[in-house]
Amino acid sequence: MLYLDNAATTPVRPEVLEAMMPLLTTWYGNPSSHHTVGEAAAHALADARARVAHVLGLRAGDVVFTSGGTEANNLAVKGIAIAAQQHRGAAHVVTTPIEHESILESADYLSRVHGFEVAHVLVDGNGCLSPADVAGAVRDDTALVSFGYANNEVGTVQDVAAVAAAVRERRIPVHVDAVQAAGWLPLSAADLGVDAISIAGHKLGAPKGTGVLGVRGRIPLEPVLHGGGQERGKRSGTENVAGAVGLAVALELAEAERVEASVRVSALRDRFIARVLAAVPSAALTGHPVRRLPGTASFTFAGTSGEAVLLELERRGVVSSSGSACAAGSDEPSHVLVAMGIAPEVAQTAVRFTFPHDLQEPLDAVADAVAASVAAVQSNR
Secondary structure, eight states: OOEOOOTTTTOOOHHHHHHHHHHHHOOOOOTTSOSHHHHHHHHHHHHHHHHHHHTTTTTTGEEEEEESHHHHHHHHHHHHHHHHHHHHHOOOOEOOOOOOOOHHHHHHHHHHHOOOOOEEOOOOOOOOOOOOHHHHHHOOEEEEEEEEETTTTTBBBBOOHHHHHHHGGTOOOOOEOTHHHHHHHSOOOHHHTSSSSEEEEEGGGOTTTTTTEETTTTTOOOOOSOSSOOOGGTOOOOOOOOHHHHHHHHHHHHHHHHHHHHHHOOOHHHHHHHHHHHOOOTEEOOOOSSOOOOEEEEEEEEEEHHHHHHHHHHHHEEEEEEOOOOGTTSOOOHHHHHTTOOOOOHHTTTTEEOOOTOOOOOHHHHHHHHHHHHHHHHHHH
8 A cells, every 4th residue: 555645633743752661651741740751851852842942933932832733723723813913803813715724723713712803815826925925914913824834735835934034024923834845945934934833743754643833922822721830931831842742853953855756756746747747638737846855746637536546545555635634534625726716516525635755666567556546436326
């Protein structure tokens, strides 16, 4: 079985397991405990925090460990917006209609519960966001601009630095969801010009249930989880020390391999896309043809059902997806594709292939399986 759903999750790397094991079996103490075992855990947590901060171009104190990308996005959107409402009466948030549900639902929560107005800046047919449109959407009472670095369904990469620069003079905090970008694209918050950045460990070879929000210390942040005041009061709850260490190792490894992996996988991705488009007359590439993640190739196959194509592919030994795993099981067409102007009935034919960082060989046999699967579905309709 060939697994091509790496945007949904990845296997834990051996190096990550090795680094985590002592924190699970020997130095398993609570890092808030004042004894040898607890202090060893606290030291490991502090080291992991510093290592993550280095990759993100932030200070160690700017790193908040979370349970994953969803919590990191919730903390960023709700925490920054509510703090801005309390400090300066902010009542407005800017995002886009193609974001992950954790951003869209957090923005909706702000609207329903805290009276915020939410502006959804439209994207073009490739899923690209215009910096000028974002600049035109912000107001004096805007609390936050929040959007994805790279889209989780179609792989389109946004010009984050240009968007951040477009609103910099207004001194509006910018949060970027880098869950899909991590390991493929540069993550320095300083270079990107952003104030907050979200990461999920399980996209990088760390365990599920690990994540990070990097947020500059000057940005007021209202906690979403309340309790014992861990993570410097920004995220209460006993810290997952082993998970934090595993995430730090995975992030460092991904960053060290990033440039070479991006070049290698991009070439294999482009060959795969060309072969699918040549072999399947109904195939259409979704997302930007060039500004896309190295590991993402997404298509619609008009006249089919995306779910039916996926079943045929699995029969042929290929595992992929129709889009975001967080929306799996929904009968609704992808909100991302619809926002890009794709008709709902065509959006429901979408199939997404996402590749591992260590992909080495061409995927010609997979492209042939795609052609056979689409043909099989079309012949049965």
